[in-house]
Amino acid sequence: MRLYHLPSGSVVEKENEFFKLVGDPAWDELVNRDDLHAFLKNEDIHGARVDAEEVFSECLAPIGTQEVWASGVTYFSSRLARMEESKDAGGGDFYSRVYGAERPELFFKTTPGRVVGPGKSFRIRRDSTWDVPEPELTLFATTSGKIVGYSVGNDVSSRSIEGENPLYLPQAKTFDDCACLGPCLYIPEHPLEASTEIRMSVERGQNEVFSGSTTLSEMKREPEELIGYLYRELSFPVGVFLMTGTGIVPSPDFTLQVDDWVKITIDGIGELANQVAIKCD
Ligand code: DO4
């Protein structure tokens, strides 16, 4: 099942049909339940039917007041890219160490107000010269730490700032409109298969200037392992979103440009499409 967050309320998609939820529950309370799949399956809460077109044209990022966290260097391709971009700053060793370490790299990505939903523009920094989208499976875990949903995330990043010094990571990662999330929260009965594919393309005008793909089998860490570390000394009263790291890294000569469209698809979840903007004064 898929759950969409619309300005007019929440909509559940079941077998290609879309239903408003009875009683219009608040998003935070709706999603933060360990039995979310069973709850949404119950037809007693399925209200009026909604057109698919209305859902896709209006849906917002599937987030309420949750924090968004992220994981780093969870794919071999990301380890290589980080080592390359930081070699002049002497940072390469950190990335190879964290890839092999027991403890994963986890960092705070952003607050919900800096997250953009489907079809909306995200930002790249004016003081950055090398910018990339990072297509990432994004977990939603409840207060108890149970992973009940998945979404498509874009951990937009400045490689020039991160590459200059690993201590600049928060500036490379967190700024206005620095994350994209959507189009829905996917709530399967069972965890995602390792064969689940993540695909990304970047379109510039009429041209596709990048395309790439990976599968979850390439990820070095298990989703439960990442959530386990995140919850060690942190509590999340309304649950949390956790991006799981990128396994698709464009070649070093690629940088995002204003007006590029980034399209990310994850099997079962759907497509998240966003355009690049820059901050205007
Ligand atoms: O180590 C820096 C962040 C890496 C990251 O965001 C990723 O691997 O996806």
Ligand code: MG
């Ligand atoms: Mg990332």
